Amino acid sequence: MACWRGWVAVAGAAGVAWAQEAPAVKDGASPSSAIVLRAVPKVEVGAPTETSSAEEAMAWLLTRGLARTKGQVEVAGRILDAASLEEPSNARWLFGRALVLRTNGQRTAAREMMERAVKIEPESAAHQFWYGTMIFESINDAPTLKKMGLADTAMEALEKSLKLDPEQPMARYSMAQFYINAPGIAGGSLRKAREQAKMLFAMKEGKGEFLGHLVLALAAAEDGAWKEMGEEFEAAETAGGEGADPRASLLGHIDCLLRKKEDPKAALALIERYAAVADSTDDRPHVLLGEARRMMKDYAGAVGPFAKAVEMNGKSKTAVWGLAESAEKTGDVERAIGQYRAYAAAWPEDERAGKAKWAAERLERKRK
Known part of the structure; x- marks a missing residue:
């Protein structure tokens, strides 16, 4: 069993293809089954109101770390539905509607909506990335015979996204996660995952450093190399770069100890550390x-x-x-x-x- 299945999701695709449980919004709280790291800056964005613009609704949906209530998501959905009705060929509003569906846990519908956006605007690196991500998130909802084809389509989307913009840590990380989690017969390969880590470390301004350490930690866990796993998770705690969050590294480390190594005693000290920095609503x-x-x-x-x-x-x-x-x-x-x-x-x-x-x-x- 691959570790980090349900605790941490990077751009929603950490448990790529085979096991990720996408969280749905509930009344009064944000999803709490995963830390979601998104490729956007940490900025303050207010929740949308009925008078907000479609762009304001999009900014809110794409901002990391926000608590989102069901009512707020419904408002964003109405705004983007109206914008899409007015401009049906605008891929950005379809993208926004896909994000609303995703936030509500409607994974297959989100993927299908994102596919429409990609068909209209195939040369958008961001759209291709999110299309691949949403395919992986919904793949377990598909019939068994369709999963392989969907996985191929998702990888093609991520590859195209990186071809359009090679400096995308999240897209590179998602590919690495596929290689770690997928069975060998379906293209899984720890060697290829580690190659993605090298490319993350090679990115400009160190923006792939954090995710590179996570990839190496998860690959080590799959190999049963526990000392290396621990060292890489510890390095990720202090690393910079896109998505850097020591809490995410702690959660990944804990989950690998519980799920992969099956060593709950070793996990207890890390759980105590995580509890000390977690939000009171977590x-x-x-x-x-x-x-x-x-x-x-x-x-x-x-x-x-x-x-x-x-x-x-x-x-x-x-x-x-x-x-x-x-x-x-x-x-x-x-x-x-x-x-x-x-x-x-x-x-x-x-x-x-x-x-x-x-x-x-x-x-x-x-x-x-």
């Missing part, structure tokens, strides 16, 4: 602590963090499942039934939905 410190304790079979210790995470963000699959399992292990049957049922209801297509439904029914029979 549920991830609680999710990660609960997951580490669950992996250590400390189910009593996992209940509290998972419960807090569910309270903060009921759309966290890891937290809902972890709370259900931990509650069952500690004898809290009522809570376990409630969380298993909540999981099955919220994610009926998920591979664990059937298990959750069966577990709830089993516990109800046992209770009788």
Whole structure:
């Protein structure tokens, strides 16, 4: 299993192709299942109102680190829908509508909208990059037989984007992530991923440094080279360049320790460090602590963090499942039934939905 599947998304495509869970907006909060790093400067942009321009709505959608409520996204959507209706051949407004759909978790619809934008304006490096990104984000929603073709189309879009503008760290990083996460039969290659890292380090003004270290860290994790993995994540914490964020590096390191190395004890110190710098609205410190304790079979210790995470963000699959399992292990049957049922209801297509439904029914029979 590749690490960093659901915790960190760079331009939304960190878990490229095979496993990324795209977060959807919920009332009153921004998505919290991933840190999203975008290729835009850190600037203050106000939430759109009914009198905002389409360009103002676009700027807000493209600005990193903003809390976005469902209502605000709906306003942006109305503005961009109106602009697109007035100028149907304007690819920028189609791009904006695709971003709205993406923010709402409508991955396939976002990809299809972005495809329309690319057809109108194929020579835009930004549009080709986002088209490739949105394909990768939605690929798990496609029928199995279509996935290979979609992956090829996404790589072609990223390659064209880099041909149009070679100095794009995010596009280079997304290609590296594909090579790391894809099976060999589908084009996966750690050698090619490391080649992308070299090109990131070679970019002007060090703007690919941070992402280059992340690529090397993730490639090392796939190789089981734990010392090298740790060194690269630590280097990323202090690196500069596009998307540089020590919290993102910490999250990636933690996730690789949990998912890839399966070493929750080693992850605990990093989780404590992350909790110290995380925003008060961020549920991830609680999710990660609960997951580490669950992996250590400390189910009593996992209940509290998972419960807090569910309270903060009921759309966290890891937290809902972890709370259900931990509650069952500690004898809290009522809570376990409630969380298993909540999981099955919220994610009926998920591979664990059937298990959750069966577990709830089993516990109800046992209770009788």
